[in-house]
Every structure is written in C-alpha cells, then in structure tokens.
Amino acid sequence: MARVKTTRKKTAPRSEEYSYNVGWSEEDDAYIARVLEFPSLAAHGNSQANALREIRKVVDIVIKDLTAEGEPVPVPFGKRRYSGRLNLRMSQELHRRLALDAELQGVSLNTLINTRLAFSGQ
Template sequence: MMEYKGYRAQIEFDQDAELFHGEILGIRDVVTFQGCSVAELKAAFQDSVDDYLDFCASKGKTPDKPYSGRFNVRISPELHRRLEEEARIHNTSLNQWVTQKLAADGQNL
C-alpha cells in the first residue's frame, strides 16, 4: 500500500512483464500507474495523483476524495430500533454508538 496526499494505492507485481502496477483506491475515477522499480513506481504514483488533481482543476471538477466518511447501510426496522435503544442506554447518539462499535471491531481488520 502506498499513500500520497491522502490517496492510497494498491500495488501488484506482474511477474511476466516484470512490472509493478497500481491503482488509486476509494475514488470513482480510474487512476493507474506503473514502474519497473520501487523508486519508479513511487514517482509514477505521485505523478498520477498530481496529474489527476491538475486535470480536475483544469475541468473545474472537484476531485474525488478517497473516502467521505459517510456510508449508508440498510437494516431491518427491528435492528434499527434495537441499535437506537442501545445507543440511548449508553447516553450517546446512534451515529456515535455505531462509530464506536465499528472502530473497535475495525482494530481486528
């Protein structure tokens, strides 16, 4: 995993081509890069992020952020009720309670 300006990329190695290639994660746009060495790969990743940001600016488009911090989950009304009750018992909002639980469980990811 590589990170630059808040963007993260997944890296793979193509043994046949003897080439590293990567793709920026967490955005709708497809931004890829490649290199034959770690140094080349790192430079290509940073250039790709910079090019993406420059392209968006030139088009007046807001670049995708890697993650907004928001996501919607559809659950049953019964589960929704139970979660809301649990949050109230702990004197917190449903959002804060779920965030705490996800963060605790996320430690094991």
C-alpha cells in the same frame, strides 16, 4: 460507490497531497500504484518507488488537464473536513436490535453504534 469531493479553486492541489497505495501484481508482474482520490488511475513500475513516481506523473497530468478545462479536481483526503455527523439508513429489524442492545447496556443508540464502529476497525 462514494461520491468524490471536488474543488474548482484556482490553485489546484499538488500530486504529493493525494493518498497512494502501491502493491505487487502477479498478473502484471509489476508493482501497481493507485491513488484513492482518482479511482480510475493506475500506473506500474519494476519497484514500488518507480510505480509511485509514475502514478504521481499521471496525477500531475490529470490535474493540469482538469484545471485547464475548468473541471473540478478531487480534494485530497488530507484536506477534507468531516463534521462528525452521518445520516445512516438501515433495516427496521437492525434498528430495533441495536436500540434494544443500547437499552440493555444503558447507553444511547449513538454511543452503541460509535463504539461498535470503533472496535470493528481494530
């Protein structure tokens, strides 16, 4: 599981700054809203708008509680900064195969991996 980036700044993020996902749940017979930065939170509603409104209320409460307790608050994805550097571990066999592919294509290993990752997301 990924580590959650947090902040202890005096001005906490607002609920509108977080990343939400709303989908239909057959099991619950309702729309379920989740927030990426708070993976344990969810709320439901009889429409997408209601579910989103409810999860934002929950996020507001959680932010207030965390701030009041001096606990770190997750940083919204939109405010996070990424260096573009990633230390990746892989098996020796995969490393060897990728290095050979890069050599055959006449590109660096970094370029090969970047290209493959970019195309895998399409």
